[in-house]
Amino acid sequence: YVGNVGIAQNIETLVDAAKNLKDIQVNIVGEGNRYKFLKAYAKKNQISNVEFFGKVPRDKMIDFYNSSSLLFAQLDENFKAAMPSKLYEYASTGLPIIYAGLGEARNFVDKLENCTTIDPGDSKLLEEAIAKYLESDIKLSSKNREFIQKNFIRETQSLKLVDLVDTLVK
Numbered sequence: 001y002v003g004n005v006g007i008a009q010n011i012e013t014l015v016d017a018a019k020n021l022k023d024i025q026v027n028i029v030g031e032g033n034r035y036k037f038l039k040a041y042a043k044k045n046q047i048s049n050v051e052f053f054g055k056v057p058r059d060k061m062i063d064f065y066n067s068s069s070l071l072f073a074q075l076d077e078n079f080k081a082a083m084p085s086k087l088y089e090y091a092s093t094g095l096p097i098i099y100a101g102l103g104e105a106r107n108f109v110d111k112l113e114n115c116t117t118i119d120p121g122d123s124k125l126l127e128e129a130i131a132k133y134l135e136s137d138i139k140l141s142s143k144n145r146e147f148i149q150k151n152f153i154r155e156t157q158s159l160k161l162v163d164l165v166d167t168l169v170k
Contacts, residue, residue, distance in 0.1 A: 001026070001028045001071070001072050002064060002089075002090075003029075003030045003073065003084070004030055005028065005033075005034050006032035006034055007034060008078070008079045008082070009032070009074055010074055010120065011028060011074070013121055013122065014072055014123075015028075015047055016123035017123045017126040018049050018050045021049075021127055021131070022049060027050075027051050027068070028050065029053045029056050029061065031055045035054070065093045065095065069133075069138050070096050071093070072098050073086055073087060074101055074120050075100075076101075077119075079101075080103030080106075081103055082103070082105065083108065087109060091115075091144045092144070092148040094140035094141045094145045095140060096133055097114075098116045098126065098129045099115065099116070099118075100120040100122070101117070102120065112143075112147070113143045114141045116132070
């Protein structure tokens with residue numbers, strides 16, 4: 001997980017899932033108002049396969065992505081109108097994504113290749129989704145990378161706008 005560790009993200013779900021999936025290593029990169037609580041929660045519950053890295057410089061985050069085989073994001077159901085920018089970043093890596101959430105963000109992830117959506121806050125559903133990926137041959141998605149490049153990179157969108165203006169002016 002990379003991002004804000006706050007109430008809306010409810011990363012406790014990921015920590016609880018990790019407790020029952022001893023063969024995986026969960027890295028949590030980022031800080032927020034739930035960071036200290038979750039770190040203490042993992043320690044108290046002797047969940048040793050979760051490591052907290054806190055805030056990491058942007059140029060170092062690529063190392064976490066390069067060493068990951070699966071990415072997780074979640075937004076509590078109270079935030080179903082939100083579209084987390086981390087989903088664009090995640091998709092641009094080509095890695096598989098498990099998104100626990102509803103609304104527009106879920107619709108976005110459903111359009112991606114090699115990604116799974118589940119209901120938020122359910123650690124058992126998350127365990128099942130992770131286990132499914134562990135049993136499969138995990139591959140990077142060039143389709144997701146191209147989709148982000150074509151539709152969401154600012155420079156690409158600016159060039160499209162210039163082309164549109166050119167056709168209207170002629």
